[in-house]
Amino acid sequence: MEIIHLLWSILTTCLTALTQSLILPFRRHVESRAACQVRLYEGSVWHQRKAPVQHSFQYSVRYALYELDHSPTEHLSASQARLFAGTNGPVFLLSIPPSVGYEQNPLSVYYCYENEGSTLSLKKCIAEVTNTPWGERVVFLFDPNSDTVAKPLHVSPFMDMHGNWRIKANAPGDSLAIEISVQHPELGDYFTATLMAKKVSSLMVGDHALFFWLMPHKVALWIYWHALKLWWKGVPFIQHPRYSNPEYREEATRRDRKVRLKSVECIGQNLIGESSSISNEFDTNVKDHCFRWRDAKWPWC
Template sequence: MSAQDSSHRTAIYRTAISHVRRTPLRNAFTYRSYSWYVDVDHLPQLPRVLRPLAGFRVEDHLGDPDGTLRGNVERYLATRGIGPDQGTGLDGGRITMLASARVFGHVFNPLSVFWCHDGAGALRCVVVEVHNTYGERHCYLLETDGAGRASVPKAFYVSPFNDVDGEYRMKLPAPGERLAVSIVLEREGHQPFIATMDGIRRDATVRNILSAALAVPLAPLRVAAQIRWQGIRLWARRLPIIKKPHHPSQEAVQ
């Protein structure tokens, strides 16, 4: 891998991802995976033999597939009032991304997170990009507190067993030696759904890339299959299916 300054060093987080559904049926499961933590301006350059194990493409995320990750994030932010024209842009500050990479050409990112810093290095905002299994995506803009916490109304159909109602309470501190992300759905004083992702940081060395790929082979396909399998189990338990509403495209996202 090409040499990088330590501030741009790419990392891999070997993760445990847990989903807990509390109502109307209780269902809980945990699966292993791994995520990459990268600077969008310094994407990793892997040796040719390793490239099938980790590919990064602009079209896998928000915005113009012919653009750049930075440009697409900044265009989205501008539509939400954070941009040079408003005098509130990032001013070239660092943008880091936590996401799954393509593995042998396949990718599935239920959740991608962008931490957006200003030119002085201070965290300005966080963009949470959610994908569902219907090929749709939606972005939430969060201005987190010192502990990485923020709340936002739910606005995107993710599960056929959950309607678009309630509020997400998220905790998204920038990853360090450990990764600890949580998303709690709140409705009228109760929490019907909780998702967490915890992991330990490893530098993206050849050894660690191979180790992650061997520990969770074809990770994107496995994650998609596990999510669908849990859906089949809930359907078999006669949990009612909620019809998917139309999802209006977000400007600068689709």
């Protein structure tokens, strides 16, 4: 049944994209005030898998960085992001805008800044991860300098729910970088995904709709194509955990608490040179990753 849903979703997306692409050159181009608050980035995404087979690929991407206080968005608002992160400064969202009726964002990142007198510093980030094709979403906090998060979402039918994500990101400027690696209890550090991009002048781009034309579709095409390659290479297909373990989200939350407790204990050992007194209770100064899930929409619900 899910195969039928997938084929139907691909067909309707293609028809919508074709129709809207045909009228795109004839539409009246209007530059909104929000466009002045957008920075454009162009770069590449690189994936490398070491087990159970070797597999790697790279593709070009284009992203927009929105200043949320001045930009409309279908994601979190600036006030919601500040409340979530516990910060008081501006918030920027890195995301691939929808194009001709389709949106595909495996990863969007909110950069949450703190006002410290006359300076701004990047204090927290919020990751917004969406899986394909289900369209489920999870958002969580992470420390941009480096953080370890228990895997909270079934992002691929060729990865199980075990292990942790190690994630880090720099403050976006003339360039930006995001790196995520998977630490698996059996396979080790077997998977890495990186985004490297440089800022593009908006004056050189002109029409943003044309700049991002079919960008979400290209990302989806790469995801499906390399999923097919992994299946061809014999990587085991793993069913969505909601069928075998409906409480997988609660389990992810419990595993994440253990990860954070272990991190606090390591910090304590580094500070005092011996076992930390933190053993049974969490350090109240350590911010929870605060997982928030969104269920799949039709036809996957």
